[in-house]
Amino acid sequence: MTLHTFQDGSRFQATSADILARQGIHLTTGFDFEEYRSLLAAARPEHILGAPLDPQIHDMTAENAFWIIGRDATGRIMHTQAMRMMDLGPRDLGDYLRRRFRDYPPSGVDLDLKRSRYRAGPGAQRMKGRIAYHGEFWMGGEPGEYRGSGLSCVLGRYAFLVALQMWDPDYVFGFMQKAVAFKGFAERHGYMHTEPGALRWFIKHHETPIEGFLVYMGREDLRYILDMPLNDLVALAA
Template sequence: MARPDQVIGAPFDPDRHDLGSENAFWLLGHDGEGKLMHTQAMRVLDTGARSLGDYMRHGFRDFPPAVDGLDLERSRYRAGPGAQRMRGCIAYHGEFWIGGSPGQFRGSGLSSILGRYAFLEAMHRWDPDYVFGFMQRSVAFKGFAERHGYMHSEPGALRWFLQGKETPIEGFMVYMHREDLHYILDMPLAELVPMAA
């Protein structure tokens, strides 16, 4: 992928997981000069008959943030009410990145368009019962979940501790049900993003 200063996150690492066109995809964007300016990915999780909450209680360590020095023993996942209800075909959405120079792509409304494109692609490929992702608290507080199109958010879902530090990295779980996806995808984008008009 060659994203500057970023490694592929563990959930999408092909050395850790058996990922192929049936259960995962990447979306890439390039600028006018052919330089990579955007990435995002989705994959279907095999949760069996368990809810996402039960699956993540034991498997959250497979979804770490891309930082060094995590203290996995002190880190934890807390399943909210939405995660407890989620069963069936569940798609995980991550690796969202927009590059470019300051003001070139970020803050332009492009994240709303790109996020919805990933939702549409997931609907075409898998028609998932749910799509979810994790978002750092500071990013969620800036309204990124809403700009992206997510209709539900569970604060305090993840708490990642770094070795030798007492303040954790807090993560929100954002998600949508199939009906939410249809609602968002049916909404005219021009009503949400001025550049789409």
């Protein structure tokens, strides 16, 4: 018996548009990452554009990468996130990251790359084909203005919908700091799978590492998440 009902995301689009409108938030999708760098510099100068989505490091075009910003009713940027598509072919993500995890560092941190490491979990070793990296997720605003509102459920899923419509990827993955994952952000964001202990970043002259989770979903997971009633999720996450 087939239970898949996801078609084109129209129900999610309608519900999310209503939720965002009530909050006075307008989302814009773009493809020029030098423009995105400038937007970040103005909106959150303490958080520079990360290496995984830097156009000076990667060949990024309107066909393989996009960014999303959210503005409040005054025009102030209160949200950012971005995605980049990669085609790994028969190579699995675990093997790719064992060799390339240093290309995905947290921004603004002086890392000791020799001591840092990546450990491939079983999910990463199963993921092959067209895989989208998801990062740069940030939500600003004044204390208490947006946090606790359930908006992360809407914003994260919006990027998933754009990725499905543009690329229909086999998988989407990202990294999440352990402390953030333990607060349930992966679930609020929409990720159905996590792999703890994936990353261990050491900061120079510090002995305690930054621990990171790998978060990921397959194509059917994305469709399942986007077909769930959004208002219920927002109410639970608030």
